[in-house]
Every structure is written in structure tokens, then in C-alpha cells.
Amino acid sequence: MSLFVNVTLNGLANGMIFAALALALVLIFRATRIVNFAQGAMGMMTTFIASSLLGRGVGYWWAFLAVLVIGFVLGALVERVLIRPLQGKSELNPVIVTIGLLVVLEGLAGTIYGNSSRGFPAAYSQSGLTVGHTKIAFSHFDVFILVAVLVLMTGTLVLFRATSLGLRMRASAFAGEISRLLGVRVGVLLTLGWALAGVAGSLSGLLVAPTSSFGPYFMDLVLVYAFTAAVIGGLESPVGALIGGLITGLSISYVGGYLGSGLQPLGALVLLMVALMARPEGIFARPPARRV
């Protein structure tokens, strides 16, 4: 019983992190119909920058803030330099380019920071909380993860549902040509979508790093789990990303707890295949309409 409770709590915390990265994928997919496979590697890179800042004596929260800003800039830069030239070409080209960016970033991180995995500090204690007399596998840091991702999610929803900027972003994602006619600066807003995704990606890197072997490849698996989460949620909806993240986090946590951690990626693959076979458009998507 206690194994089940702990595995569930662990899955909850992981699921929130996957939801943050899934949200980044969703933001980009909504804006530009591209899955950014380099999103995890971008988060890895910004986390390494945070690690260097901390090494130079910068305070944790200042480094945290700086890295979110760097993630914003990096996202915008990638869109302008690498993605914009591909506009109007086949959908395979951006996939290949983002994969290229993924390995370039991993190679750069390996060259600059070395191969050996180093530790990354957590914002709060990572030892489990005590409920009554038993210690559970849910720490202060896990509470922080929960709060940080919920803040991110709420912020995104408020942006899209309640502000005029969000309305313009939605308009330019769904009907670019018409929005352009109405005077919306579509190009800038697409870049903004990528930049916001960069913030979400950076946050996920900062949240994963303390609990994983922090090295150039530490975001690879997180990225594919987040992709699974985003696909379950339909790749279009922020709420879907959250639900998908929790489903993915819990599923692979149960696989890890009862069958062994080596089978977690396989569990995610099965989950993804089932999700795609049963409901390729995701749980939260509108009825599919494809333009011929």
C-alpha cells in the first residue's frame, strides 16, 4: 500500500514537470504547426547556464529568473533564425531542423561542460514530508514543482483567455492570413509563442535537474515523455497538456515502481501507441477537419 502511495505521489510530481514541457510543445504547435524536438535540449542548455551562474555565486532565485529570461530569448532566436526560413515547405523539414538543433545543443553542452554528470541544487529540501508518523515520498521541492507548474499553466490560460494579446496570438495561429488583413502583426506573435515556450522549457529543465543525472542528455527522456503527454492532450490545448502530463507521469511511475525503471520508456511507447490508435486527435481536440 505504501509503495502504491509513494509511486503515485512520485508520478504526480513527474507528471507536473512533463506537463510544463508539454505546454511548451503545445504553445509552439498551436502557433506554427511544428513539434519542437529541440525543446528539451534548449531546457538542458539553459539549466547548464543556471549551473554556471550558481557556480559564480549568483543567488538561486536570481539565477532562476535569469534563466527564464534566457529561455525566452533563446526561443525567439530559434524561431527567427532556424524556423522562419522553412515557412511553407514540407512538414518534415522543421522536424529535421529541430532534431539537428537538439544534437548541436547536446554536443555544445558536452564540449563546454564536460561529460561527467554533476549535481544541480533544488530550491527546497528534497527529503520527504512527514504526514502523521510516516514519511511520504513527497518533498518540499515536489510541492514547489506543483505550485510552479500550476502558476505557469494559470498564466498561460489567463494570457490566452483574458487578454487582447492572447486573443491576437490565437487569431494569428488559427487564421494567419485574415489576422494579417486585420492588422495583427502575425510574425511577431509567432515568435512570441516560441519565446513563451522557451520559458516553459527552461522551467522544466530547472525542475528536472535536481532529481536526475544532470548531464548533456538528461532531457532526452523528459522530452519524449512530454511529447507523449502533449499528444494525449491533443497537441493543441494547455489543459490537455496538464492532463496528459499527469496521465503520462502516473503511468510511467507505476511501470517504474512495479516492473523496473528500465521499462519506463517502453511503457511510454505503449501509452503513446494506444493513444494514437484510439484517439489520434487527442482527448481535448475539436472534431478534426482537414483542408484538402
Added chain:
Amino acid sequence: MTPPVPSGSWPRAPWVRRLRLPTQPLARHLVLALCGAAILYAVTSSLSPYNDFEVGEIALYVIALAGLSLLTGLNGQISLGHGAFMAVGAYSAALLMTHTHLNLLIELVAAIGAAGLLGLVIGIPATRLKGPYLAGMTLLLALALPPIADKWSTTFGGDQGLTTTVPSAPGSINPEEWLAWIQIVGALITLVLLANLLRSRYGRSFRAVRDDEIAASLAGIHVARTKVIAFVISAACAGLAGAFLGLSTGVVNTGEFPLTLSIQLLAAMVLGGTGTLMGMWWGAVLLVYLPQWSTSLSGDFNLGSGASAYLATIIFGVVLIVVMIAAPTGIQGGLRWAWRRVWSLRSGPGDGTPTVSRHPA
């Protein structure tokens, strides 16, 4: 709708006519393969054993890349997990070698079959997926398979892996040359079979499905079946290449099939020329020699010993980005373009019928 990556249609090149090669595809491909075999025989018998080993590796990568090129360039599906299919082929062959004493040919057929079977399992859900979904699923496949071998380490040999044995060479041929020859013959047979396939009804339906699925199904093509067939063929090629890789390295373990391998295959395919078969030789040369070049390069710049592997990774990534943005047809596309320019300058303006080029210059 824009056609995916570069176009893969093959207009009859002027040189085919000039050289008076047979017009019947099978005969022409066989003649070309025999010429290639003659050149490679001359090359391997004059090289040192180590260079023979490298030629064999080039040949095995050509097999995997040709399958990937068929899948992406001619059928419009993408795979970021071809390393996983290579791993399945390598482990199947190595398991048979450890537990049985069968003919090498049977072991290779088993490797092809096992990888093809996994291709079927992955290919069926793939028929319902568009580009990025399939890319994500195959990426997950590349990360999911290797840990399985670690989990059941008694069967799959754990970190040590399984050892492979090359059948002893007849006569006085040295073993490296013999292995290279097995691999070269495998590569040439694969290329001839694929080249014929692409000239057949199947090849045409692959391209039709890539260009427009709705139009293809209106024309009577079974879209889902066509996509699954392309995926299975591509996976089977990777399986054969994996079995050959196991023979080259002598052991099969999970460290040989990281995610990086799958991405390097993609980069080599894109650089060689997506959708071409002959272009895959360029890609395979890159796969075999780039790690060596980057080692010497990082030595020149004093980057430290660990950096050379990362340098190779960076170069592969830059290749992917630059080729996709600047020259999506890759080396082979560029060569074809240059070749056509040369011929059109020679024959002068107004001579012959204008050819409609589907390759963006």
C-alpha cells in the same frame, strides 16, 4: 500541397542514353551493380585490412541509409528510430550465432525478418500519423528499446553484450576482406532490389501516397497498406545493416545503438540526398569517416579527449540544419543539377526537348 523534402522522381538521365545502357530497369541495375562490384573488388584487394574493414562498414551503412531514404524521400514518412531496427537485427543475428550453428545466410534472413516484424508493429499505427507524430513515436522507440536488453541481461548479455562470429574465409583471403565482401554483396543486392522496387508499381504508389494521400486513394491505391509496406521494407534494410554491424564490431551491446546513431543516420541520409539510392554512398562515407576526422580536428584545436565525440555530434547537427535550410536535395541532388547543367551547355540551346525538372535548384 508542397511535396515533402526533395522530389524523388528519376528522369532518365542523359548519361544513361549516352552510355547505351540497357533500357530495361532490372538489366540496367544489374549492369551498374556489376560495375560497382568490379570497382569495389579492385579497391578492396589493393587496400590494407583496416581499410577493407572501413569499406565494409560503408557498405553496411549504405543498406540502412537506402532503406531510410526510401521511407522518407519516396514515401514521405520519417523515422528518428532506425537505430532501434538496427539493434533488433544485430541482436537477432547474434542470438542465433550464440545458441545455434546455422548458416550465416539464415541468420541474416532472421535479422531481416525480426526487424521487419518490428517495422510492421510500428508501421501500423504510423499509417494514421502525419510527420511530427511519427517522428515523436520513432524517437521514443529509439530510447525505449536499448534498456530492454539491459533488463533481461541473461538473455542479451548485459553490458558485455553478445559476441558474433564471422564465417571463416575460403582460401588465403584475409578475414577483413572476406567480411567486407559479404557486406558489399549485401549492399549491392539491396540496392538492386530497391532500385527495381522503385521503378515498379510499388515505387509509383509510394510516391503517389507521399505527394497526395487523397488523390492516391482516389486512384485506387490502398494508402495504409502502401505506407506499412514502405515502413516494413525500410525496417528490414536496417535489420540487415544491424546484423552486419554486429559482424564488424564482433560484439553486440546496447552502447552501440544510442539515440545518436538514429540521428546520425538521418543526417547522413539528408546530406547524401533524401530519396536517392546512390547518394547514400556519400552519407555512408560521412558516417564512417566523420568520427575519425573530428578526433583529429579536436586534437588540432586541443579540445581535450572527451570533446571529439561531441564535435562529431555537433557536425552532424549542423549538417542537418544547413542542408535542410540551404540545399534540401543534398549532395546527390547537387551533383545531378550540375550534371544536367553540363549536358545542357554541351548540347546547346534549342537542342532536344526541354526536360521538366522536379528538383528545386
